[in-house]
Amino acid sequence: MAVQKLKHGLLAAAIVLGSGAALANDLSELGKSLTPVGAEKKGNAAGTIPDWTGGLVAVPKGFDPAKGYINPFADEKPLFTISAANMAQYAANLTPGQMEMMKRYPTYKMNVYKTHRTAGYRQSVYDNAKAEAPNVKLVDGGNGVEGIKKSNIPFPVPKSGVEVIWNHNFRDLGGSFTRYSADFPVQTDGSFTVGKRIETVSLASHMDSPEPNRILYFMNQITAPANAAGEVALVHEPINQxxxxxxxxxxxxxxxxxxxxxxxxxxxxxxxxxxxxxNDDLNGFNGSPDRYEWKLVGKKEMYVPYNNYKLADQTLKYSNIIQKSHVNPDMVRYELHRVWVVEATLKPGKRHIYAKRVFYIDEDSWGVLHADQYDSRNTLWRVREVFGTQAYHAPAFASSGEVIYDLQSRRYLVGGLTNEEKFAEFGKKYSPADFSTAALRRMGR
Incomplete structure (x- = not known):
């Protein structure tokens, strides 16, 4: 089947502006009609999206990190399932990538559950956002941010697409985290070779004395397969690249x-x-925005991966998740949420394998949950989903993994799975010295 092309004007016609659009320029509404990070507090008129009431920030009784998450929604059943047979009925709330996956693979489906607005952060995240937002501004044509010290939400009431992307790049990750995870490049016949890694990330805002012009520090240690074990990458992520x-x-x-x-x-x-x-695919998107023009299309109600505690269950084996053509759809939970839609178009004279990218970014967490990515012919090439999950013990909105489907090669990569690994650790205090080249040498030895 030929790869579906994005028709001119289709995306813009599908956008539904949120009920709080009139409040979009009023920072004084933070914590009132808007949540502390800028989302609309009220649910939708249909009642299918509830009010935000603080998110899931309390640790459930009996939670043991050694055993992984307790699923607060374990007893819920899907409200309905979307497949190629009925996707036209739900097209207004689906992305071109989701619909193309259903057309291509008869076994691909989306189980849709009741919506829970679980995203929530530490009180300091809310306080810093409100205190700093009035003084934060874009510099260098949107390629940098000025006036930010501790905030993880520089633009809680965004006026442009690049401001939404900056919120995604800055968003809180529990201060810091160490994740033990597995990646699976899956071939057309369903075969794969597992790769394993230990990732440590610390936000500069969580350090006592970070270097200037820093968003975060990142260390990535490969532990499998054997021919790659021992490789370590270190990144210092500047604000203005x-x-x-x-x-x-x-x-x-x-x-x-x-x-x-x-x-x-x-x-x-x-x-x-x-x-x-x-490299800039990881985590939905990362790095400098300087190679694209960023258009804020608007806000839309979408079926997106959310509250994927089932997928994170540590009693699951990777063989329960990895299937030919796509991950096991019965392990993935979708809910209806409001998302910001941002379209990135490659600037003239700039180079990137993706000529266009359309991002769907959760209003409650500022995390990218879906991205459709196009080649130089404006043909849909790769479909990316991040399996959003509230890490209530941090608290922060994290993920239970992420996947990218390559429609041209008919292969896919699922990464960040932790089912057979040690549970992630959040909140440790680091210093820049922990992410120095000397530390990298010690880790290598």
Missing amino acids: VAEPRLAWQYNPGQRRVIRAPELAYDSPGIGADGLRT
Whole structure:
């Protein structure tokens, strides 16, 4: 089947502006008609999206990190299932990528459950957003942010697409986290080779004395397969990457030395992804926005991956999740949520393998939950989903994994799965010295 092309004007025609659009320029509404991070507090008129009442920020009784999440919605059943047979009925709330997956793969479906607005953060995240937002502004044509010190939500009432993307890049991750996860590049016949990694991320805002012009620090250690084990990547993520490009280093166990790795950015192939992911694909999107024009299309009600505690269940084996052509759809939970729709178009003279990207970003958390990505012919190429899950013990909105489907090669990459790994750790205090090249050398040894 030919790859579906995005028709001119189709996306714009489908946008439904949220009921709080008139409040979009009023920071004084934070914590009132808007949530502390800028979402509309009230649900929708149909009652299918409820009011936001604080999110899920209390740890359920009996929670034991050694055993993973307790699923607060374990007893719920799907309200309905969307497949190729009935997707026309729900098309207004589906992305082109979701519909193309249903057309291509008869076994692909979306189980839709009751909506729960669980996203919530620490009180300090709310306080810093409200205190700093009046003084934050874009610089260098939107490629940098000025006036931000501790806030994780620089633009809680965004006026442009690039401001929404900055909220995604800055959003809180529990201060810091260490994740033990597995990645699976899945071939057309369903075969795969597992890769495993230990990722440590610390937001600069969670450090006592971070370096200037920093969003976060990132260390990525490969532990499997055997031919890649021991590779370590280190990234210092600047706020303004036009003024100061991403700083990256890599430890190569064969050479036993640390080398600069400026290629760990933009559309260079991601480590261990078998050519299925770019470096700026990870986590929905990361890095500098400077290669694209960012258009804020509006807000829309969408069926997106949300509250995926079932997928994170540590009694599941990876063989329960990985299937030929796509992940097991009975493991994935979809809910109706309001999302910001942002369209990124490659700037003239700039280079990237994606000529256009359309992002669907959760209003309650500022996390990218879905992205449709197009090649230079404006043909839908890759479909990306992030399986959003509220980490109530952090508290922060995280994920139970993410997937990218390559429609041209008919392969896919699912990553960030933790079912057979140690449970993630949140909130540890780090310093820049913990993310130095000396620390990278020690880790390599």
